[in-house]
Amino acid sequence: MTETILYSAPGTCGRVSAIVLEEAGVPFETRVIRFLKGEHKSPAFKEKNPKGKVPALEIDGAVLTENVAIIRYLAARFPEKALLPKTSTLAEDAEITADLCFCSATLHPLVTRIRMPQFFAGPENASVVKKMGCDAMREYFQLVEDRLAEGPWWYGDAWSAMDAYLYWVFWRVEGADFPVKDYPRFYDHARRMEQRPSVQRALEREDRMTAQLESEGLAFTPPRVST
Ligand SMILES: N[C@@H](CCC(=O)N[C@@H](CS)C(=O)NCC(=O)O)C(=O)O
Incomplete structure (x- = not known):
């Protein structure tokens, strides 16, 4: 290589x-x-x-x-x-792509609005952008929270790259005062991620x-x- x-x-x-x-x-x-x-x-x-x-x-x-x-x-x-679950059908494979795209195309843009709202509307409107980003993010944090009930990882017992993506999203908004403690399973997921070498x-x-x-x-x- x-x-x-x-x-x-x-x-x-x-x-x-x-x-x-x-x-x-x-x-x-x-x-x-x-x-x-x-x-x-x-x-x-x-x-x-x-x-x-x-x-x-x-x-x-x-x-x-x-x-x-x-x-x-x-x-x-x-x-x-x-690094990702094995799949045996095209539909299963597409589902994994959809999961990863959920992180990159749905969660990541909201992370940016929460973390750097001034880039979207200037400093004077930043708090409005951030609040709208947080309100929208709550729905998706709940989705992850519900999914992790079957956990401990996104795909159940098996850790995967999807968990790495979710962790970065969590960590980024945790540092921007998003109320991460309202989502205890996701919170625990992040702390378990931080234990991984x-x-x-x-x-x-x-x-x-x-x-x-x-x-x-x-x-x-x-x-x-x-x-
Ligand atoms: N969809 C891309 C997003 C990449 C992205 O937006 N990276 C940010 C850092 S988190 C960046 O480089 N921003 C600089 C810029 O947009 O000017 C990916 O998943 O790799």
Whole structure:
């Protein structure tokens, strides 16, 4: 295998791919993208990912983007690691894609509204955007909460990459004062995730990226917005 490089930034959804790579046992380098310098929109990075977003994963001589695609690739490339459940019909397979898309296309956009509402409506309207994001997110947190009654993981007894995605969503809004304790099973899921060595290693990678950004004066913490 050629060198594997994950382009990411601390706190971002690049964490999802990092956890899944760790679970797969793939040796990889994490390369930090400096958002405050606009590095994600630079021509050099756009050669990797024309969308100008993290994560981007260089693996097996290709550059993969989008967490859903990266997860599906890793699950197919390392079947022995059981990163996603085995399926026997096209419909079962489509259901897994739907689950992952629920994270990327339904939950993630709400995370951004809750975490960085000022990007959508300016600082003066940020609290309205955040409140609307939180109100919408409640329905989906309840869906996850109900699903985890069959747990302990999204797919029952078997941990999967879907749990990594849910964890990142949870952690992101927990840090933005979303009332996560109203969802005790999801809360417990996050704390169990943090016990996994793969998650701890992914978080250590982020700590190293944060230290690097701090040393360059390029660390970013979104301002707190009340609702
Ligand atoms: N659908 C993409 C979303 C990627 C994404 O939005 N990444 C954010 C960080 S969490 C980003 O790079 N934002 C920078 C920007 O949009 O300018 C995925 O799942 O990989």
